Amino acid sequence: MAKEPKEASSKKSGSGKQKPAVIIVGADKGGVGKTTVARTMLDYFAGKNVLTRAFDTESPRGTLKRFHPRVTEVVDLTQVADQMRVLDTLHSSEVKVSIIDVRAGLLSRTLKDMTDVGFFDAVENGEFKFALFHVLGPSVASLSEIEDMLPYTENAEYYVVKNHINDTNFFEWDQATYDKYFRKTRRSANEIAIPKLNEMAYEQVEVAGVPFVSFGQNKNARNQKADYSLVLRGYVRTWEKGIHEQYDDTGLMEWATDGSQAS
């Protein structure tokens, strides 16, 4: 049976004393491209041979699951049973990196629920590592979400992700307002800018229903040779490479694997 590229086949970082890493990708605004970011991250870790599992909270539809079915489970994090499925398995799972793609509008709620179950205490005690990829839209309202997120990122890696995939130019982006939130707490965030991807290329990847990396490699969902446009594949490869370089620059790989795997 064909395997999804690397995600399910690598065993390199699945054992040892590596501390489990939880990465939440979310936003309180809808349509800012959270799942796109989660998809690029799954490709990133797969490319580095890091075993990764993903949880898609867009229940029951599961957009992330559609593109990464082998490593993704659809969960409802407002349900105790699903919270247990995610959090109680962090230590026992062979897979040490978990990515949670939080459904639009549910980020604050999810973080609160995770506080209630003691997740952040465990992070503070050093049991888990936590990173928040906060995907921002181009509005001031989106900026104001930062203030709500800061309390959860005290012992965490905080990534502010500006997503230009829909050609948004962040017309209301106000650097002073942005800085203000971090000045208060004397903290800073890693910044990631997701560039615009050629519309036709994005559309074709959607139609193909495969990871970006598979599309770039001309592979279909069964990992067989496909017949995608060379031009569109090139757009996707170049686009994703740029994002992965930013992940490298912020040290995401070292953080997630406790430096056990050089990027």
Place this chain on the structure above:
Amino acid sequence: MLGKSLAILVVSPHEASGCTLIARLFAEFFRLSGDAPILFDTDALKPKLSLYFPEAELADLSKTKGQMRLFDTLPLRAHEPKIVDVTWRSFQTFFEQMRDIDLVAEARANNVEPVVVYIPHYTADDFERGYRIREHFGCEFVLADNAFLGPAPQALHSVNSYWALKAHPVHMAISLLDEMSMNLLEDTRVSMAEFLKASAPGSMPVTGEKTQLPLAYLSLDARSKIRAWLRPSLREVQRTVQLIQARLNTPISVPQSF
């Protein structure tokens, strides 16, 4: 043609370099050899090659569909050679795209070899650019010396990339033709192949046919002058193609006596 097929990319970073002229010579050569080359004109603003060859595909590289029309076709396995006229206007976009999509690898996977025919002006920048293209893409590369561009100035002799390209094993040289004759050849109604056939000794038109033939209104002397330029130019293209084919260990095109 068996073996590897060629995707000939005639490129120049400058206007008035003879890019379309050389693309046209390649097209005419293959036609005279019995092939039906697949032609692309990348100058959407001022198309030229497609004026000579109406069957040439016009690919607007500023548009995704135009890029797909060209770059999705170039690496496809085909018996016929492909020729692309990459004028100065599309030069940068063309190479950026070629790099981003890794055209060379894709083409080679389909037994197609891209051949960059590079026409520099005699400046350090152009030789540096040509050198970088050759080194980066690693596909077949031809340095085209176009006599219309004049001689290389002495200043170039201190430029490393100039000597690097001078030492390149595959060159082609286009000799000079007087301006008036070149203007006549640039008439978009003139097919070089037809002209050559029609002006060959013993191929004089019968009465009444004269006006149908290319440049039939010219004196015998003027036609001879054009012919005297065209034949060695086509032979030079033939020599270049055969040299590339030999380097690729692919069957050589059937020799033509122009």
